[in-house]
Amino acid sequence: MSRKGKIGAAACVAAVVIILIGAIYFFLNPVILREGIFAKEIHTEYMEKFRVKDHVKWVFAGDKNKVKYSGKVDTSKLGSYKINIEYGKTSMPVIVNVLDTKAPKVTAIDYTTDMVEKVDINSFGVKVKDATPAEKIKVRMESPKKTENKGEFIVSITAEDPSGNIGKTKVKLIRREDKTPPEIEVGPALSLTTGQAIDDNLALNGTKVTDDLDKTVKLTYDASGVDTGVAGTYKIIYSAKDRSGNEAQAEREVVISQTVSADQKVVYLTFDDGPSANTAKILDILAKYNIKGTFFVTGNDASYRYLIQRAAKEGHTIGLHTYTHNYNIYTSEDTFFRDLGMVHDMVLNLTGIDSHHIRFAGGSSNTVSASFNSGIMSRLVSAVQNKGFRYYDWNVSSGDASGNTVPVERLLRGATGYSYNHICILMHDSSAKTTTVEALPTIIEHYKAKGYTFLPISDSTPVFHHGVNN
Numbered sequence: 001m002s003r004k005g006k007i008g009a010a011a012c013v014a015a016v017v018i019i020l021i022g023a024i025y026f027f028l029n030p031v032i033l034r035e036g037i038f039a040k041e042i043h044t045e046y047m048e049k050f051r052v053k054d055h056v057k058w059v060f061a062g063d064k065n066k067v068k069y070s071g072k073v074d075t076s077k078l079g080s081y082k083i084n085i086e087y088g089k090t091s092m093p094v095i096v097n098v099l100d101t102k103a104p105k106v107t108a109i110d111y112t113t114d115m116v117e118k119v120d121i122n123s124f125g126v127k128v129k130d131a132t133p134a135e136k137i138k139v140r141m142e143s144p145k146k147t148e149n150k151g152e153f154i155v156s157i158t159a160e161d162p163s164g165n166i167g168k169t170k171v172k173l174i175r176r177e178d179k180t181p182p183e184i185e186v187g188p189a190l191s192l193t194t195g196q197a198i199d200d201n202l203a204l205n206g207t208k209v210t211d212d213l214d215k216t217v218k219l220t221y222d223a224s225g226v227d228t229g230v231a232g233t234y235k236i237i238y239s240a241k242d243r244s245g246n247e248a249q250a251e252r253e254v255v256i257s258q259t260v261s262a263d264q265k266v267v268y269l270t271f272d273d274g275p276s277a278n279t280a281k282i283l284d285i286l287a288k289y290n291i292k293g294t295f296f297v298t299g300n301d302a303s304y305r306y307l308i309q310r311a312a313k314e315g316h317t318i319g320l321h322t323y324t325h326n327y328n329i330y331t332s333e334d335t336f337f338r339d340l341g342m343v344h345d346m347v348l349n350l351t352g353i354d355s356h357h358i359r360f361a362g363g364s365s366n367t368v369s370a371s372f373n374s375g376i377m378s379r380l381v382s383a384v385q386n387k388g389f390r391y392y393d394w395n396v397s398s399g400d401a402s403g404n405t406v407p408v409e410r411l412l413r414g415a416t417g418y419s420y421n422h423i424c425i426l427m428h429d430s431s432a433k434t435t436t437v438e439a440l441p442t443i444i445e446h447y448k449a450k451g452y453t454f455l456p457i458s459d460s461t462p463v464f465h466h467g468v469n470n
Contacts, residue, residue, distance in 0.1 A: 029085075029087070029090045029091070029092040030059050030060035030061065030062055030087060030088075030090060031056055031059050031060075031062075031064075031067055031085055031087050031090070031092060032056070032057045032058050032059070032060070033055055033056060033057060033085075033094075034055055034056070034057045035055065039094075040093070040094060040095060041094065041095040041096075041097060042055045042094060042095070042096055042097070043096075043097050043099050043101075044073065044075060044096055044097070044098055044099075045075070045098075045099065045100070045101065045102060045131075046075060046076075046078060046098055046099060046100035046101075046102075046131050046132075046163075047075055047076060047100075047131035047132075048075055048131070049075065050073040050075050050096065050098075052067055052068065052069045052083075052085060053065055053067055056085075059087060062087060062088075066087065067085060067086070067087050068085075068086045068087070069083045069084060069085050069086060069094075070083060070084045070086060070091075071083030071084060073096050073098065074098070075098050077098065078098050078099065078100060078163070079097075079098055080095050080096065080097050080098070081095070081096045081098065082094075082095060082096075083095075083096055099163070100131060100132065100161060100162075100163035100165060101163070101165065102130075102131070102165060103130075103159075103161075103165040103166055103167040104128050104129065104130035104132070104137055104159040104160070104161055104165065104166075104167035105128070105129040105130065105167055106126065106127075106128055106139075106157055106158070106159045106167040106168060106169040107126070107127045107129075107169060108124040108125060108126045108127070108157050108169055108171045109124060109125045109171060110124075110171050110172040110173075110174065111123045111124050111125075111171070111172075111173055111174065112174040112176065112213070113173075113174070113175060113176075113213055114175070114176065114177070114178035114213045114214065114242075114243065114244045115148055115149070115150060115175050115176070115177060115178070115244070116148075116178075116243045116244055117213075117214070117243065119143075119147070119173060120141070121139060121140075121141040121157065123173075124141075124155065124157065124171050124173075126139060126157055126159075128159045128167070130159070130161055130167075131161075132161040132162060132163075136161070136162055137159050137160065137161055138159070138160045139157065139158070139159045140157070140158050140159075140160075141155060141156070141157050142155070142156040142157075142158070143155040143156070143173060147173055147175065148175065149175060150175050150176060150177055151174075151175055152172050152173070152174050152175075153172065153173040153174075153175070154170055154171075154172060154173075155170065155171050155172070155173050156168060156169075156170050157169050157170070157171065176213075177244075178212075178213050178214070178242065178244035178246060179244075179246065180211075180212050180213075180246060181211075181240075181242070181246040181247055181248040182209050182210065182211040182214070182217045182240040182241070182242050182246065182247075182248045183209070183210050183211070183248065184207070184208070184209050184219065184238050184240055184248050184249070184250035185207065185208040185209075185210075185250075186206070186207050186236075186238055186250045186251070186252040187205065187206025187207050187208075187252070187313075187351070187352045188206060188309075188312030188313045188315075188351050188352065188353060189252065189253040189254065189255055189312070189313055189314060189315035190202065190203075190236070190252065190253070190254045190255065190315075191255045191257065191292070191315055191317060191456055191458055192228060192254065192255070192256050192257070192458075193256070193257050193458055193459075193460040194228065194229055194230065194231055194256055194257070195228060195229065196228055196256075197228065198223045198226060198228060198236070198254075203221050203223060203236060204219065204221070205352065206351070206352030206353065207219055207238065207252075209240045209248075211240075211242045211246075213242070213244070214242035214243050214244065216243070217240050217241070217242050217243075218240065219238055219239070219240050220238070220239050220240070221236050221237065221238045221239070222236065222237040222238075222239070223236045223254075225237070226254050226256070227256075228256060230256065231256050231257055232256055233253060233254070233255050233256070233290075233315075234253070234254045234256065235251045235252065235253060235254065236251070236252045236254055237249060237250075237251055238250045238251070238252065253313075253314075253315055255292055255315040255456075257292075257455045257456065257458060257460075260422065260455070260460055260461065260462060262421065263421060264421060264422075264453065265421050265450070265451055265452045265453065266421070266422050266423070266452060266453050266454070266455050267423045267424075267425065267447045267452045267453070267454050267455075268293075268294060268422075268423065268424040268425065268454075268455060268456070268457055268461065268464075269286075269291070269293040269294070269425055269427065269440075269443075269444075269454060270293065270294045270295075270296060270319075270359070270392070270394065270424060270425060270426060270427065270457065271293060271294070271295050271296070271427050271428060271429040272296045272321055272359060272426065272427070272428050272429070272430075273296075273298055273300075273321065273325060273428045273429065273430035273433075274295060274297055274298070274304070274307070274428075274429035274430055275295070275297060275301065275304040275305060275307040275308055275311075275429065276301060276304050276429060276430050276431035277304065277431060278429045278430065278431060278433055278434065278436070278437050279295070279304060279307040279311070279429045280307055280310075281437045282429050282436075282437060282440060283307065283310060283311060283314065283316075285437070285440050285441055285444070286314075286316070287314065289441075289444050289448075289454075291444060291454040292314075292315050292316050292317070292454065292455065292456040293316050293317070293454070293456055294316065294317040294318075294319055294357070294456050294457040295308070295311050295316055295317070295318055295319065295429065296319040296320065296321035296357075296358070296359040297318060297319070297320065297321055297343065297347065298321050298322055298323060298324070298325045298343065299322075299323035299324065299342060299343055299346055300324075300325060300430075301431070305346070305350055308347065308350050308351060309350050309351055312350075312351040312353055315456070316456055317357060317456035317457045317458065318347055318351060318353055318355050318357075319355060319357040319358060319359055319392070319457065320340060320343045320344055320347065320355055320357065320358045320359075320389075321343065321358070321359050321361065322339055322340070322343060322361045323339045323340075323342035323343040323346065324339055325361055327361060327362070327368050327369065327372065328372060329361065330368075330369035330372040330373055330376050330377075330380075331372045331373055332373060332376070333376070333379060333380065333383060336376075336380060337383075337387075340358065340384075340389075356388055356389045356390060357389075357390055357392065357457055358384060358389050358390070358391050358392070359391065359392055359393070360377070360380070360391060360393075363393045363394070363466050364377060364380075364381055364391060364393055364465060364466050364468055365377075365393065365466035365467055365468060365469050366469070366470070367469050367470055369470050370469075370470040374470065375470060376470065377468050377469070377470040378468050378470065381465075381468055390459070391465070392424065392457055392461070392463075392464050392465075393424075393464045393465055393466040394424045394425065394426035394464055395418075395420060395422075395423065395424050395464055396414070396415060396417075396418050396420075396423050396424065396425045396426065397414055397415075397425070397426040398411045398414045398415040398425060398426060398427045398436065398439070398443070399411055399413075399414035399415075400427055400428050400433050400435070400436045401426065401428060404432035404433070405432070405434060405435050406435055406436075407435065408435050408438050408439045408442075411435060411436060411439040411443075412439055412442055412443065412446075415427070415439065415443045416442075416443060416446045416447070419450070422462050422464075423447070423452070424457075424464045425443070427440075
């Protein structure tokens with residue numbers, strides 16, 4: 001046989017062998033894996049769901065979606081697992097290797113600071129996403145030397161999992177010279193009574209210090225100039241210094257009111273239903289006479305809520321009236337306290353004051369509540385006190401509750417016709433009470449001439465309670 005004939009014969013034999021092998025493989029197992037026709041091992045990723053069809057390339061004259069397997073593969077644990085890949089009546093043993101081959105994903109943010117802070121990896125807000133639990137990931141930071149100088153520096157952050165997979169990212173460290181002092185917010189004026197001590201909880205309540213670069217600035221205060229034994233207006237000095245040496249100071253007014261004795265002549269000017277444009281006018285009048293009053297506020301007319309902040313900063317007491325000033329708050333105890341909670345939170349958010357002084361809509365003696373819930377006032381006067389609130393009625397009414405634009409002469413008769421030692425006057429600062437604003441200076445001058453002191457309501461204020469009629 002010629003050389004050419006021998007080669008042709010060999011090719012025919014090889015083709016027959018391949019056909020025979022293919023035919024044998026087909027009848028033994030028609031499933032062809034992606035890893036290769038004769039593959040006996042496959043890889044699946046750690047902590048990802050194992051699905052055998054993901055490893056099937058095709059099936060001789062069949063449907064790969066019908067390929068199944070027997071055995072167990074636990075992708076939550078690295079290792080090798082024996083399974084049988086099955087199709088119809090055929091079965092093929094395979095080793096499944098659970099491996100972690102994916103690098104952690106690392107994200108971070110640029111960080112700007114001064115030339116003093118010691119920066120570490122936590123400064124860059126590093127986040128790592130990986131199948132491996134975070135506590136097993138090694139996170140490292142590599143930065144150039146002498147990064148304390150002014151300028152921009154590239155910092156490399158790497159995260160390595162236990163399998164040696166490494167994820168990387170780069171961020172900027174920006175150093176700049178800090179010449180900006182901290183900013184101090186001291187909150188509203190403090191109202192105390194004689195003998196009340198100033199401690200950290202009181203002095204630092206409502207205060208805040210911020211800095212553009214230093215987030216660790218501490219606020220200190222000096223209350224040595226406040227004589228808590230003598231009524232008057234004082235100042236606390238607050239100081240803050242950032243790590244670059246920039247300093248700031250702020251002052252906070254402290255109003256010390258005389259503790260009230262039974263024979264002391266005191267007037268409490270109280271204003272309900274605000275804020276409104278009239279609130280600003282009343283605040284101006286009180287400032288002119290250097291008098292502090294009490295405002296029982298509502299949630300009505302949000303455009304004037306800034307006046308609640310002003311009143312607090314000027315040392316007036318902010319009390320809680322209602323949020324809606326709708327008498328259906330007396331439908332149930334839950335309805336009442338839901339409304340009270342809303343006005344309380346409003347005042348807290350506006351001023352930082354956790355107010356516990358309240359005045360019931362209509363006073364504790366109101367009878368309109370009976371049309372909503374019989375006996376509810378009798379229950380509420382106890383319930384509010386059990387929750388830490390103090391309620392205040394009045395023993396003198398200006399008469400402005402009877403209508404709008406009540407004549408000034410009539411308001412003066414109502415407000416000045418009494419000579420009790422302790423006088424709590426009901427007035428209103430809602431938008432319609434313009435004549436109350438007109439009458440206020442004369443009311444103040446009347447009682448000043450008779451030797452009265454004007455105080456805001458505080459925890460030392462004598463109780464002004466009506467008889468409950470529902």
